[in-house]
Amino acid sequence: MIEAQGLTKRYGKTLAVDDLSFSVTPGKVTGFLGPNGAGKSTTMRMILGLDNPTAGQVRIGGKRYHELHHPLRTVGALLDAKWVHPNRSARAHLAWMAKSNKISPRRVDEVLETVGLSAVANKRAGGFSLGMSQRLGIAAALLGDPEVLLFDEPVNGLDPEGILWIRKFMHRLAEEGRTVFVSSHLLSEMALTASELVVIGKGKLISQSSTDDFVARASENSVKVRSPQLDVLRDALTRASATVAAADDGVVVSGLDIAKIGEIAMDNGVVLHELSPQRGSLEQAFMQITGDSVEYHADLEAEARQALAPTAN
Numbered sequence: 001m002i003e004a005q006g007l008t009k010r011y012g013k014t015l016a017v018d019d020l021s022f023s024v025t026p027g028k029v030t031g032f033l034g035p036n037g038a039g040k041s042t043t044m045r046m047i048l049g050l051d052n053p054t055a056g057q058v059r060i061g062g063k064r065y066h067e068l069h070h071p072l073r074t075v076g077a078l079l080d081a082k083w084v085h086p087n088r089s090a091r092a093h094l095a096w097m098a099k100s101n102k103i104s105p106r107r108v109d110e111v112l113e114t115v116g117l118s119a120v121a122n123k124r125a126g127g128f129s130l131g132m133s134q135r136l137g138i139a140a141a142l143l144g145d146p147e148v149l150l151f152d153e154p155v156n157g158l159d160p161e162g163i164l165w166i167r168k169f170m171h172r173l174a175e176e177g178r179t180v181f182v183s184s185h186l187l188s189e190m191a192l193t194a195s196e197l198v199v200i201g202k203g204k205l206i207s208q209s210s211t212d213d214f215v216a217r218a219s220e221n222s223v224k225v226r227s228p229q230l231d232v233l234r235d236a237l238t239r240a241s242a243t244v245a246a247a248d249d250g251v252v253v254s255g256l257d258i259a260k261i262g263e264i265a266m267d268n269g270v271v272l273h274e275l276s277p278q279r280g281s282l283e284q285a286f287m288q289i290t291g292d293s294v295e296y297h298a299d300l301e302a303e304a305r306q307a308l309a310p311t312a313n
């Protein structure tokens with residue numbers, strides 16, 4: 001469990017993180033999203049005690065990072081996959097980390113096996129591909145068998161196979177009951193990986209919710225309708241103040257809920273071939289909620305406006 005309360009970080013005039021409160025619970029993959037410069041890396045560094053908050057605090061399992069007796073046994077992190085001595089082998093790198101953190105050397109071969117690097121364990125890490133380096137970084141994060149795992153942009157630059165591997169691996173860690181907190185720019189990938197989202201903009205919290213709710217709240221409520229009597233239906237729906245737009249082989253209706261559209265069709269003796277809710281993508285939701293030049297929706301409007309407003313207030 002990670003809990004941030006009023007977390008704030010100022011670098012000179014830049015307010016990188018601004019009164020941020022959120023929680024990340026075990027047993028799920030929680031995505032950490034925000035436009036460039038939103039403050040994600042700064043937040044992760046504060047969680048890991050690499051940066052001190054200007055105000056507020058963040059706790060892991062109820063403790064600040066500096067209060068943890070064996071930090072690597074509580075929280076593991078992948079921040080920079082290339083952070084490894086290039087001439088050291090993968091095994092030597094992990095053995096050095098294990099030793100300096102009083103972790104059993106047996107764990108080294110276990111984690112190499114877990115991330116599928118056993119066959120190259122004695123090869124120079126400097127010669128690793130990005131995907132292999134990411135796996136080595138993940139192995140290092142797993143060394144202390146921690147309950148909490150943080151990954152900053154773990155799929156950046158990976159090929160589809162590498163991305164799929166990371167996605168499945170995160171799911172597995174969450175299924176084991178761990179707390180998995182992962183930032184990424186790849187929204188479509190995040191939609192498949194994370195069931196929960198913390199979204200920030202300009203250092204402030206915009207939303208914390210399930211991924212499904214985030215997309216649903218931001219997507220305009222619209223319904224796809226197909227019918228052999230579209231003209232009759234279009235007139236009836238328009239009379240009921242719905243907006244009807246042509247789409248492929250049918251129409252997309254907004255302004256009425258799906259049940260009402262079905263009832264209007266029935267009242268007018270219209271046969272329906274399709275009546276289905278339309279869902280936006282995480283990309284659309286993200287652009288809508290974090291972009292400056294768009295109309296915000298429902299209850300997110302006030303939160304998003306506030307979060308995206310200039311910070312000099």
Ligand SMILES: Nc1ncnc2c1ncn2[C@@H]1O[C@H](COP(=O)(O)OP(=O)(O)OP(=O)(O)O)[C@@H](O)[C@H]1O
Pocket residue numbers: 011014015016034035036037038039040041042043
């Ligand atoms: N050490 C630092 N000194 C000064 N300003 C910093 C420092 N680290 C971050 N910042 C500033 O704080 C803000 C947040 O940066 P941060 O790297 O946390 O954002 P981010 O969401 O991780 O962005 P990206 O996705 O582009 O990596 C930015 O305006 C950045 O320029």
